[in-house]
Amino acid sequence: xxxxxxxxxxLSASPEEIVTITCQASQDIGNWLAWYQQKPGKSPxxxxxxxxxxxxxxxxxxxxxRSGTQYSLKxxxxxxxxxxxxxxxxxxxxxxxFGGGTKLELK
Amino acid sequence: xxxxxxxxxxxxxxxxxLKLSCVASGFTFSNYGMNWIRQAPGKGLEWVxxxxxxxxxxxxxxxxxxxxxxSRDNAKNTLYLQMTSLRSEDTALYYCxxxxxxxxxxxxxxxxxxx
Numbered sequence: 001x002x003x004x005x006x007x008x009x010x011l012s013a014s015p016e017e018i019v020t021i022t023c024q025a026s027q028d029i030g031n032w033l034a035w036y037q038q039k040p041g042k043s044p045x046x047x048x049x050x051x052x053x054x055x056x057x058x059x060x061x062x063x064x065x066r067s068g069t070q071y072s073l074k075x076x077x078x079x080x081x082x083x084x085x086x087x088x089x090x091x092x093x094x095x096x097x098f099g100g101g102t103k104l105e106l107k
Numbered sequence: 108x109x110x111x112x113x114x115x116x117x118x119x120x121x122x123x124x125l126k127l128s129c130v131a132s133g134f135t136f137s138n139y140g141m142n143w144i145r146q147a148p149g150k151g152l153e154w155v156x157x158x159x160x161x162x163x164x165x166x167x168x169x170x171x172x173x174x175x176x177x178s179r180d181n182a183k184n185t186l187y188l189q190m191t192s193l194r195s196e197d198t199a200l201y202y203c204x205x206x207x208x209x210x211x212x213x214x215x216x217x218x219x220x221x222x
């Protein structure tokens with residue numbers, strides 16, 4: 001199975017800051033990566049798919065990038081409503097595997 | 108509006124069975140592959156199973172293979188997960204979710220396996 005190592009496990013940032021979350025794939029997965037946000041008590045929501053494509057209705061302050069087998073989610077101009085847990089998911093091969101999650105809190 | 112509504116969860120003893128359902132609306136269900144994804148209390152997300160739009164391709168996580176069966180009825184816009192030989196580690200919130208990129212999720216249904 002492909003392992004997705006997500007970091008950091010948690011972070012705290014102030015509004016308007018820029019934050020970056022990364023996922024390292026254990027092997028090449030091309031652009032078969034998605035990012036999700038899960039707010040407390042809610043279902044996850046798709047943010048980014050195909051590593052860099054913004055999902056419908058997602059603010060442009062969210063962006064995804066790829067460098068080799070490392071994938072990043074950047075949130076520019078952090079907002080209070082961005083609090084939650086963020087997960088990456090690889091869909092390159094079965095079984096699909098999620099990263100362990102990053103808990104984002106605002107100061 | 109895309110909606111996925113799960114049902115069928117509850118408290119069940121170890122070794123027993125349970126069948127989850129997910130009714131889809133707001134899109135052409137028969138055109139999309141579907142997933143079951145679960146989340147144990149306080150834990151991360153774990154993909155469980157996938158079924159293609161016409162049921163030709165079915166995949167399972169190793170942790171459930173041989174015990175769970177995913178199926179669908181496109182005429183009823185409904186996805187199913189038959190769970191047998193349930194274990195305590197199957198305790199989780201089970202989400203029904205659409206397509207490979209998992210662009211829509213249901214609200215989840217809780218399954219608790221305990222004696």
